[in-house]
Each structure stands twice: as structure tokens, then as C-alpha cells.
Amino acid sequence: MTSTPLRVVIAEDSAILREGLAQLLAMRGHEVVASVIDADALRLAVREHQPDVAVVDIRLPPGFVDEGLRAAVELRRQRPDLGVLVFSQYVERSFAADLLAGGSAGVGYLLKERVVDLDDFMDALARVAAGGTALDPEVVAQLFGSSRNRDRLDQLTPREREVLGLMAQGRANSAIAAALTVTERAVEKHIANIFTKLDLLPSSQDHRRVLAVLRYLEG
Amino acid sequence: MNNGVMRLRDWYSQRHFSALAYLVITLPLGLLGALWTLVLLVVGGVLSITILGLWVLALDLRLAQALANVHQSLAHKLLGGPPPPGRPATKSAGGVLAWRRTILTDAKGWRCVGYLMIKLLLAPIMFALAAFAHVYGVLFVASPFLGQSGTVHWEFPLYGLALLVAAPPITKGVILVERALIQGMLTPNPLAQRVQELEARRTSAVDDAAATVRRIERDLHDGTQARLVGLGMTLAMVNELLAAGAPPEKVRMLVSSAQGNAKEAIEELRDLVRGIHPPVLDRGLKEAVTTLASSASVPVTVEFDGPAKLSPALESIAYFCVAEMLTNISKHSGARQAQVHVKQEQSTLRLCVTDDGRGGATPQAGGGLAGLIERVHTVDGVLRVDSPLGGPTVVTVELPT
Numbered sequence: 001m002t003s004t005p006l007r008v009v010i011a012e013d014s015a016i017l018r019e020g021l022a023q024l025l026a027m028r029g030h031e032v033v034a035s036v037i038d039a040d041a042l043r044l045a046v047r048e049h050q051p052d053v054a055v056v057d058i059r060l061p062p063g064f065v066d067e068g069l070r071a072a073v074e075l076r077r078q079r080p081d082l083g084v085l086v087f088s089q090y091v092e093r094s095f096a097a098d099l100l101a102g103g104s105a106g107v108g109y110l111l112k113e114r115v116v117d118l119d120d121f122m123d124a125l126a127r128v129a130a131g132g133t134a135l136d137p138e139v140v141a142q143l144f145g146s147s148r149n150r151d152r153l154d155q156l157t158p159r160e161r162e163v164l165g166l167m168a169q170g171r172a173n174s175a176i177a178a179a180l181t182v183t184e185r186a187v188e189k190h191i192a193n194i195f196t197k198l199d200l201l202p203s204s205q206d207h208r209r210v211l212a213v214l215r216y217l218e219g
Numbered sequence: 220m221n222n223g224v225m226r227l228r229d230w231y232s233q234r235h236f237s238a239l240a241y242l243v244i245t246l247p248l249g250l251l252g253a254l255w256t257l258v259l260l261v262v263g264g265v266l267s268i269t270i271l272g273l274w275v276l277a278l279d280l281r282l283a284q285a286l287a288n289v290h291q292s293l294a295h296k297l298l299g300g301p302p303p304p305g306r307p308a309t310k311s312a313g314g315v316l317a318w319r320r321t322i323l324t325d326a327k328g329w330r331c332v333g334y335l336m337i338k339l340l341l342a343p344i345m346f347a348l349a350a351f352a353h354v355y356g357v358l359f360v361a362s363p364f365l366g367q368s369g370t371v372h373w374e375f376p377l378y379g380l381a382l383l384v385a386a387p388p389i390t391k392g393v394i395l396v397e398r399a400l401i402q403g404m405l406t407p408n409p410l411a412q413r414v415q416e417l418e419a420r421r422t423s424a425v426d427d428a429a430a431t432v433r434r435i436e437r438d439l440h441d442g443t444q445a446r447l448v449g450l451g452m453t454l455a456m457v458n459e460l461l462a463a464g465a466p467p468e469k470v471r472m473l474v475s476s477a478q479g480n481a482k483e484a485i486e487e488l489r490d491l492v493r494g495i496h497p498p499v500l501d502r503g504l505k506e507a508v509t510t511l512a513s514s515a516s517v518p519v520t521v522e523f524d525g526p527a528k529l530s531p532a533l534e535s536i537a538y539f540c541v542a543e544m545l546t547n548i549s550k551h552s553g554a555r556q557a558q559v560h561v562k563q564e565q566s567t568l569r570l571c572v573t574d575d576g577r578g579g580a581t582p583q584a585g586g587g588l589a590g591l592i593e594r595v596h597t598v599d600g601v602l603r604v605d606s607p608l609g610g611p612t613v614v615t616v617e618l619p620t
Contacts, residue, residue, distance in 0.1 A: 014445040016480070020452035027459050064437070089444050116451035118459065 006129050009051040010035045011042040011068060012087070013061055021055065021115065028122050037061065039071035046075055046082065053083035053129040058095060069095055077102055083128035087112055091138045093146060097218070104170070104211045108134030123175070133170030133210045140168040143217040155197050163190040168213045235387050237297040238394045239349065245290060245338075246346045252286040253339035256332055277319045280328035287331035287405050290338075294401055298394060301406060327407065334404035341400070345393045352389045356382035424597040430590075438491050446484035453477040497538060503527060504534045508541050508559060516549035517574075518556045525561040525568060526620075533618055536594055537561070537570055540602070540616050543587045544572040552576025552612060563620070570616040578610035591616075 008030050012018040022032045034045035038061045046054060054075065060067040072084045085108035086099060096109050108128040114136065115121045124134035144165070147153060156164065159180075166176045173191070177184045195202045198216055203209045259279035266272030291303035322328055358365075359379025362372065407415075457473045492498075499507045505523045512519035529537070541559055548557050554576030562569045582588035582604060595602045599619050606612035 014441065014449075016449035017445055017452070020449050020456075024452060024456060024459075027456060059440070089440055089448070112448045113451055115448070116455050118455045 004126075006030045006053055006125065007033050007049065007051045008125075009033060009042065009045045009049060009054045011037070011039065011045075011054065011060060011071070012057040013037045013059075014057075017057075017112065024115065024118065024121075028118070030125075039067040042068070042071050043075065046079070051082065053085060053125060055085045055087050055125070058086055058088040066095065066098075069098060072107075073098060073102060076107060080106070082106065083125075083131065084108070085110065085125055085128045085134065089113075091136055091142065093139070093142045096135065096139045096143070100214060100218075104133040104214055106131045106133075108170070109139055110134060110136045111138060124170075127170055127172075132172075135169045135214075137165065137169060140165050140217075143168065143214070147217045149198075149216060152198055156194060160190050160194050160197075163187060164194055164213065167191070167194075167209060168217060170210050230384070230387055232387075234299075235390060238390050239353075241293055241297040241397075242346050242349050242390070242393065244293060246342055248286075248289065249335070249338040249342040252282075252289075253335040253342070256283045256286065256335045257339065260332065273319060273323065277322045280322050280325070280332065283331040283335055284328050287334055290334075291401060291405050294398065298398060300398055300401060303405075326411075330404050334400065337400060337404070341396070345397065349386070349390045349393055352382050352386035355379070356386055420597055420599070423593050427590075427593055427597060435491065435495065438487070438494075442487040443484050443491070446480050446487065450477055450480045450484065453480060496535070500531075500534055500538055504529060504537055504561070507534070507538050508561060511538070511542055511545055512559055515545045515557070517554055519545065520556070520558050522558070522560045522562075525563050529568065529620065532598060533568065533620060536598060536600070537568065537616070537618060540570055540591055540595065541572060543591050544614050547580065547587060548572075548574045548576065548612075551580065552578075552610070554610070554612075566620055568618045568620050570618075572614045573611055575611050577608070578606045578612050579608045580604055580606040580612050580614075588614075 008025055010018055010021055010025075010032060012021065012035070018035050018037070022035055025032050033049040033051055036042050036045050042054065042056060042060075045051075054072070056068045056072045058066055058069045060071075069086060072086050075082055076084045083106045086095070087110060088095070089112050091109065091111060099107050099109055106128060108124055110121070110124060114124070128134050144150075144153065144161075153161070153164075162180060163176060166179055171179065173184050173187050177187045180187070192202065194200075200212050200216060203212060256279060259275055259282065263272050263275035263279055266275055288303045291300065294300040295302045356379045359375045359382060362375040362379070453473050453476055457470055457477070460470050460473065497507060499510050504525060505527070508523065509521050512521045545557065545559075548554050552574050554574035557572065557574040560569075560571040560573075562571075580588070582592055588602075588604065592602045595616055595618065601617050603615045604612070605615070
């Protein structure tokens with residue numbers, strides 16, 4: 001799987017992870033234009049290097065609360081062309097909500113350990129850089145679990161729920177088909193069923209579709 | 220004659236005039252204050268069907284407490300009573316509603332109201348008794364010289380003298396009643412005071428536990444968890460290199476880096492576990508302290524006259540005290556040697572850590588020593604630091620067993 005080389009800024013306070021990530025990205029042909037350790041340095045680096053995508057740890061110095069997340073939301077608002085992948089050791093529904101409040105285009109929220117599945121991780125990064133969405137399965141599961149529309153979600157078949165979950169993660173039809181080892185036609189049929197059962201308006205554009213699904217789950 | 224003056228000074232002593240001053244000051248203060256308290260109490264009571272009433276009552280209780288405090292301060296200064304109790308050091312968490320609830324449910328405030336209500340009845344009587352004895356005494360003694368009517372009652376000055384002689388004991392009696400009232404109504408009983416202390420202690424114990432959990436979470440997040448993710452990353456790289464058919468030396472480098480990360484993660488985890496509950500403590504405090512001493516950076520002699528077995532909580536606190544102090548010694552003191560002395564004295568475990576370093580150690584907010592003081596406090600213990608500039612430093616911890 002080769003994709004267009006991306007220019008990446010990393011904001012991560014742990015030296016091990018910062019360097020490991022930089023090496024992995026380099027191995028896949030991406031260019032890490034800056035590695036920084038706090039939110040202020042991240043803002044500066046984005047201004048200076050104009051990267052395609054920023055990979056940002058949620059907890060950054062000095063407070064180690066959600067400095068990275070706040071910087072990510074702010075950067076995303078200021079630069080619609082910048083993809084922001086938030087990177088954390090735990091998922092928190094409220095963090096995802098903050099991140100998605102400004103729309104789901106060009107944002108991602110993944111657990112750090114997802115990087116171990118290199119193909120998936122690089123795919124997510126490319127998606128975010130291209131203005132798509134990448135949500136951790138864990139985040140989607142939390143959204144499912146706390147959704148007030150659970151009654152209607154229960155009407156979906158198990159397969160349809162799987163497809164909905166993958167859609168919510170931000171995956172395209174082809175990726176969903178590959179993940180479930182079915183044809184794209186089958187995926188399209190599932191999606192049509194889901195949209196009918198949930199009364200959602202079908203949308204051809206991926207990120208609109210993600211947004212609709214997420215709003216539905218959050219509602 | 221001299222003797223007579225002495226007697227007079229004994230009889231009409233400084234104390235007596237202070238008592239009179241107290242009665243004179245507290246008459247208007249007590250009456251006006253108590254009246255206001257009563258008015259607000261009634262208004263608050265009537266309005267208590269609305270929200271406003273509770274606020275009026277809360278305000279009234281604060282007023283009553285302030286007034287009672289003034290009375291007690293005056294009694295402390297003029298009558299030599301106990302000083303008024305300080306404000307309880309409870310942190311008011313959560314807004315004005317919590318503030319109101321605290322005030323309304325505090326028995327102390329209601330006792331202050333009770334005190335003022337009794338004062339409303341008693342203050343005039345107390346004042347009148349003392350004033351009657353003094354004023355009429357003087358008037359009767361002076362009556363022959365005032366003489367407005369024709370007949371002069373030569374026996375009146377005798378009555379007057381009798382009254383003036385009786386005035387100090389009457390005043391004393393009145394003051395005794397007042398002091399009993401203050402003692403009964405305003406002085407917190409020892410049990411209530413103890414409860415307050417325990418509440419403060421519980422708060423600091425809970426805070427201590429929360430801080431510990433937070434520290435463990437941080438250590439895991441920044442340490443072990445990050446190392447394991449790093450390990451996963453390195454293995455992903457190995458995978459990439461193998462798939463690309465990279466030379467074995469390159470792969471081997473990554474594998475040894477992964478090994479290093481795994482080793483570090485295990486070591487950090489071990490340190491963390493030791494910070495939660497040092498396994499060596501299972502073999503008793505003596506063994507644990509000796510182990511600490513042997514791994515310190517300066518020679519430490521240990522003298523242990525403590526019991527073989529203590530409660531786990533005490534053992535843990537004692538252990539972390541010694542550990543922290545030995546760390547401080549190696550980090551800051553510049554000492555060449557140190558002594559640890561653990562001794563059981565009746566119902567107290569005494570830890571004494573002495574070093575010959577440069578001294579000048581003070582507990583700083585948020586520092587290790589301050590944290591220890593908090594911890595020691597949770598079990599009713601005390602920690603003292605005696606560290607003159609130039610040394611030696613002696614830190615003593617006393618823990619009730």
C-alpha cells in the first residue's frame with residue numbers, strides 16, 4: 001500500500017513515542033517536518049512548515065490534561081486544509097465530542113497502540129490528511145454504547161452494525177468491503193438498508209456520510 | 220491604715236473593675252445584638268416557607284456567631300476565660316448553596332443563638348444586680364451630705380457601706396453565671412472538637428489517597444504504557460524491514476532496542492509496585508528499614524527498638540517516611556553519614572533520622588516533606604524538622620500506635 005508522501009508534524013512529549021513514530025512514518029515514505037513536545041511549539045511548527053497533517057498527543061506539557069486536544073481543535077478551525085490526528089493512550093467520549101464539534105472533516109482520534117497495525121494507521125493518516133475522518137473503533141463503540149437511539153440501532157442486523165461501525169470510523173466503501181471480506185456491492189446494499197432503517201439521508205460524499213452517522217450516534 | 224488600703228485593693232481589685240467593664244459593655248451589645256438576632260430569627264422563621272427565609276436564617280446564624288464571638292473575646296480579655304474557638308478549617312466546596320447548608324446545619328450556630336436569647340433575659344438582670352450594689356452603696360454613704368429633706372438618717376451610710384462591701388462578691392457571682400453560660404453554650408465540648416479534628420484528618424487522608432492514585436496513573440501513563448507502545452512500534456518496524464527483505468543486522472538492531480524497551484518497562488513497573496506497597500514490608504518494618512538504609516547513597520546506621528509487627532498502615536507510613544528522608548539526605552544534604560533510630564515508647568512509635576549535612580531543610584508546599592507531614596497527620600502523628608543552617612538535621616516522626 002503506497003500513498004502520496006505526506007508532510008507531517010508530530011507533537012508528543014514522550015521521546016520514545018516521538019522517535020518511534022517518526023521512524024515509522026519515514027519508513028512509509030512520509031516526511032516528518034517537525035517533532036515538538038508541547039502545544040505552543042506545535043502551533044509554531046504548523047505556521048512555519050505548513051504540513052499536510054499533524055499528529056497530536058492529547059496530554060501535553062505543562063498541564064498534561066488536554067492541551068494537545070485544545071490546540072488540535074483550534075488549529076483545525078484556523079486551517080481547514082490541515083488534517084489533525086489526535087493520538088492518545090485512552091479514548092474519552094468527551095474528547096471525541098470536542099474534536100468533532102467543528103465537524104468530522106480532516107480529524108482523527110486514535111489510540112496510540114493502533115500504530116502497531118501499520119497499514120491501518122497509515123491509511124487513517126492519509127484519510128485525515130485528505131479531509132476524511134478516522135475514529136478509533138473504541139470511540140465508535142463508546143458512541144454506540146451511549147447513544148440515545150439505541151432502540152433503533154437494535155433493529156440493525158449484526159452485519160449492518162459492523163458496517164455502521166466502520167462507516168463511523170470514517171472508512172470508505174472499498175475499505176469496509178476489504179475489512180469484512182465482502183464485495184463493495186454488498187457493502188452498498190447494507191448501507192442502503194441502514195440509512196432506510198435509521199431514516200438517514202443517503203450521501204455520496206464520504207465525510208458527509210460520516211457526519212450524518214456520527215450525529216445520529218451522538219443524538 | 221496601710222493594711223486597710225491593701226484590703227480595699229484586694230476587695231476592689233483590677234479583676235473586679237474588669238468584670239464591671241465587661242458587664243457595662245455587654246449590656247448594650249448583648250441587648251441590641253440579641254434583639255436583632257431575635258428579629259431576624261422570627262423573620263427568617265416566618266419566611267422559611269419561601270427560599271428567602273433560609274437565607275435570612277443563615278445570615279442570622281452568622282450574625283449570632285459573630286456576636287457570640289465578640290462576647291467570648293471580651294470574656295477572654297476581661298474575665299480570663301478561654302479564647303474563642305478559631306474558625307474551623309473546613310474547605311467550602313461547591314458554591315453558596317453548600318455554604319448555606321453548612322451554616323444551617325451547624326449546631327454551633329444554633330447554640331450561639333440560644334446563648335444570645337438567654338442573654339436577652341439575663342443581661343439586664345446581671346447588669347442591674349451589679350449596678351444596684353455599687354450605685355446605691357455610694358448613694359447611701361453619701362446620703363447625709365446630699366440632704367434634700369429635713370431628717371437625716373444616720374444609719375443609711377451603714378447600709379451603703381454594707382452594699383459596697385457586698386458589691387464585689389455580687390459582681391463575682393454574676394460573672395460566674397456568665398462564665399458558666401459561655402462555657403456551656405459557646406465552648407465546643409472536647410468530643411465535638413475531636414470530631415472536627417477527625418473530619419479535617421479524613422479530608423487530608425482522602426486527598427492523600429487521591430494524589431497517590433493520580434501519581435500512579437501518571438507513572439503508568441508516561442512510563443510503562445508509553446514503553447509498551449514504543450515496543451509495539453519497534454516490532455512494527457521489524458515487520459516492515461523483514462517484509463522488505465532488509466539485512467539481518469538492521470533487524471537485529473531493532474530487536475535489541477525492543478528488548479531494551481521491554482526491560483525498562485519491567486523495571487519501571489517494579490519501581491511503581493514498590494512505591495505502592497514495598498514487598499519487603501511484608502517481612503516487617505525492621506527488615507524494610509534496613510534494606511532502605513543499605514541502598515542509600517551514604518552510610519546509614521540503623522538502630523531498631525520497635526515492635527516486630529505493627530499495623531500495615533503504620534508500617535507503610537513509617538517506611539515511606541524513612542525512604543523520603545534518606546532520599547532527601549542523598550539529594551540535598553551533602554551529608555557523609557546518617558542514622559535511623561526506630562523506637563517504641565509507650566504508645567508511640569518514634570522514628571528519628573539524623574544526618575551530618577549542611578542543614579537548612581524546610582518543608583515546602585508540594586514537596587516531599589510536606590507530603591509526609593500530611594500523611595503522618597492522617598494517623599494523628601507529628602513530624603518535626605530540626606535543621607539549623609550548618610546542620611545537623613534531625614527529623615523526628617511520632618506515630619501513635
